[in-house]
Amino acid sequence: MAIHLGANQYGKAESRVVRIYRDTPRHQIRDLNVSSALRGRFEDAHVTGDQRDVLPTDTQKNTAFAFAKEKGVGAIEDFALTLGGHFLDAAPAADGARIEIEEYPWQRITVDDTGHDHSFVRSGSGIRTTVVNVQGRGDDRKAYVVSGISDLVVLKSTGSEFHGFLKDRYTTLPETNDRILATSLVARWRYDHTEVDWDKSYDGIKALLLSEFARIHSFALQQTLYGMGAAVLEQHPEVAEIKFSAPNKHHFLVDLSPFEIDNPGEVFIAADRPYGLIEATVVRDDASDAGSAWHAVPGFC
Numbered sequence: 001m002a003i004h005l006g007a008n009q010y011g012k013a014e015s016r017v018v019r020i021y022r023d024t025p026r027h028q029i030r031d032l033n034v035s036s037a038l039r040g041r042f043e044d045a046h047v048t049g050d051q052r053d054v055l056p057t058d059t060q061k062n063t064a065f066a067f068a069k070e071k072g073v074g075a076i077e078d079f080a081l082t083l084g085g086h087f088l089d090a091a092p093a094a095d096g097a098r099i100e101i102e103e104y105p106w107q108r109i110t111v112d113d114t115g116h117d118h119s120f121v122r123s124g125s126g127i128r129t130t131v132v133n134v135q136g137r138g139d140d141r142k143a144y145v146v147s148g149i150s151d152l153v154v155l156k157s158t159g160s161e162f163h164g165f166l167k168d169r170y171t172t173l174p175e176t177n178d179r180i181l182a183t184s185l186v187a188r189w190r191y192d193h194t195e196v197d198w199d200k201s202y203d204g205i206k207a208l209l210l211s212e213f214a215r216i217h218s219f220a221l222q223q224t225l226y227g228m229g230a231a232v233l234e235q236h237p238e239v240a241e242i243k244f245s246a247p248n249k250h251h252f253l254v255d256l257s258p259f260e261i262d263n264p265g266e267v268f269i270a271a272d273r274p275y276g277l278i279e280a281t282v283v284r285d286d287a288s289d290a291g292s293a294w295h296a297v298p299g300f301c
């Protein structure tokens, strides 16, 4: 029987790196979840058990913590690019490194109208993400950056319709011209290049996604997502394409008629499952080649 090793990668998943900057009494916090993975010529490690080419996952984890101290964190995209380049240099058998970082946002606690120096509260408006793929050596080195936001929970209490859809004998959904539209948005956008002011770009795209969600009168979540994506591509030339994964968090009007109570769009039951799952990519006609940018990014069509 002829068998061989197929696609493989290995690394340390979800190192929770918390970096406090305490050079002054006004501390700063960065709270990251860092995952690294190497891929390349690792047949021996699997087939014969010879580990001479394997930079241990434990070392990868240590490097993330050491770099957080020695180099600082900076924008998560820069931190990921630095780690990815380092791992490729440190492990000669690796052809590619994939670094994924999530950043959990903290805000200062307000005391007497002032942000406290060293007390923070987790803020609930989305988790910033990046997936960086670095590959090649020397002049052939290429880096692909896909950044995004997850857990961005948004809701419109009106301004959303859904009607005119295909019907067959199993269709029971009533048409509506006034419903709640809610989702926990995951968006990931691929940068065209790496000469980007990462923080400025992230802040701008996040603000735009929110304002477009509010502004667009929705005829379906599909149309809302497309409009949000088109706005990002129109206003952010550094972005080549953007992908969305959006659960349609259904809110059903509660029937209060058994109690002879009218319910004109005021009391809903929030269903947690099942949910519609709407996924879409909005892409420039002349977008650059995606290369390995989307390598092992699960859940995106």
Ligand SMILES: O=c1[nH]c(=O)c2[nH]c(=O)[nH]c2[nH]1
Pocket: 162, 173, 219, 220, 221, 222, 248, 276
């Ligand atoms: O925005 C929506 N898109 C759909 O495809 C769909 N399907 C459904 O039952 N409700 C909705 N809502």
